[in-house]
Amino acid sequence: MGEFDAIRPYSDAEVPAVLSRLLADDMFLDVLTQFRFPKLAKAFGWLLKPLIAHRLRKEFKDVTCVSTLQDKVELYVDHSIEQATDGVTYTGVEHLKNGSAYLLLANHRDIVMDPAFVNYAVYHAGLPTPRIAIGDNLLQKPFVSDLMRLNKSFIVHRSLTGRRERLAAYQLLSAYINHSIRNDCQSIWIAQAEGRAKDGDDRTDSAILKMFHMSRKDEPFADVIRSLNLTPVSISYEYDPCDQAKARELYIRSTTGTYEKAKGEDDQSIGLGITGYKGRVHVHFGTPITENLDDSKQLATEVDKHILTGYRLFPVHYLAYAMWNEREPELNVPEADLLFTGAELAVAKVEWQRRIELCPQEQRPYLIVQYANPVRNQYRIKAGLPL
Incomplete structure (x- = not known):
């Protein structure tokens, strides 16, 4: 056994055997079936799984190394x-x-x-x-x-x-x-x-x-x-x-x-x-x-x-930062409309509002912070301030 065998990726020589094992793995085929046919998997999984396995065996039969598999x-x-x-x-x-x-x-x-x-x-x-x-x-x-x-x-x-x-x-x-x-x-x-x-x-x-x-x-x-x-x-x-x-x-x-x-x-x-x-x-x-x-x-x-x-930083990051109650005025972060076109900003506002409305009221500050933090961090670096 090699020094790194317990953690390393598979070598080219191991690829055919591992592929064969995967395409005979019932749990793996279950996941593929549910992903490919979410509405049919429950009722017809027993029929779909062998068909998927057959197709994949045919598609990957000539794969003998990692680079070919990645292709x-x-x-x-x-x-x-x-x-x-x-x-x-x-x-x-x-x-x-x-x-x-x-x-x-x-x-x-x-x-x-x-x-x-x-x-x-x-x-x-x-x-x-x-x-x-x-x-x-x-x-x-x-x-x-x-x-x-x-x-x-x-x-x-x-x-x-x-x-x-x-x-x-x-x-x-x-x-x-x-x-x-x-x-x-x-x-x-x-x-x-x-x-x-x-x-x-x-x-x-x-x-x-x-x-x-x-x-x-x-x-x-x-x-x-x-x-x-x-x-x-x-x-x-x-x-x-x-x-x-x-x-x-x-x-x-x-x-x-x-x-x-x-x-x-x-x-x-x-x-x-x-x-x-x-x-x-x-x-x-x-x-x-x-x-x-x-x-x-x-x-x-x-x-x-x-x-x-x-x-x-995308428009949504600036929109979130403008809503954040921990924003720092001394960073002089510009408003989003000074950085992006009206059309681009309008699309972002619609998507951001949709996400805000999906989020329960008490959790919204934790949604905002995900998009606001990258703005704060980047502008602190620009200002020469510690992170």
Whole structure:
């Protein structure tokens, strides 16, 4: 058994066997049937499942490696993006050079679509897609683990409770990330913090930056970070399909001090995040951080500046900020009508009002903060104020 076998993505040699296992997995076929035929699945699932399995076996019979699989899947990803967005744009991808590997450190709003949109940008730029960090809390079903590891995902063990076990897991993770970039020349995508930024306040967890250094502690921290080509990535959604659920969670946490996820809640978030309307989406790739920062907290502050300034603000963000009771007059944030055309703003006002009306009155402040925080953060950086 190899050093990284417990967490690494599947290799090309493993692809045919894993695909065969997936297409014989009853739970996986159930999910596909419900997704493809939501109105017929309950009554006719017994008939539809074998037909879907047969079609997929035929379509994927010649797939023998990860890159060919990604070429096939990309058609479905592009279709999903076309259906659920008003277009995806990206900037800075020219900073990524073929033949080099990067540690892509991104803000985190959506469980599946954050890395999917990064992959979309990189793939369409003709570059190899990164390996994707995914928490083991999302891999409770074997078919989900198979699916993700086929698509270049590797496992982050977050559910371990023992201190010694967690330390060993992060040591292994650190070694794998370093090995991937320096030995395999394969880029890595990882979120800047565990869990989504449900209040729209994107911040880098310095513990993650320390983790990158764990397996090379005999080397200076700044040298290790430079060797990994740490590149901040900003993913901006005009609208968050999960904003109502996030507002509810934030409200419950604020009023009770805790929040317990219902069974299947992560699955619902994944489904809504994939299929729900997002408006426009923008992905910005920064340049690798080369500053001589020997302290993880200083580095976290620098990464935050890159991610927050790279975030694209849409009309809805300014509309939310204007409603926010914690807005800061000294930031001199302009009114939305000074930045956007009348037609663009009119469309945004209708959609924003619809979302406000969908949200229960007591939860509305937690909906507003999700869209207002990116404005506050970006303008604080512009004003030279601390975050």
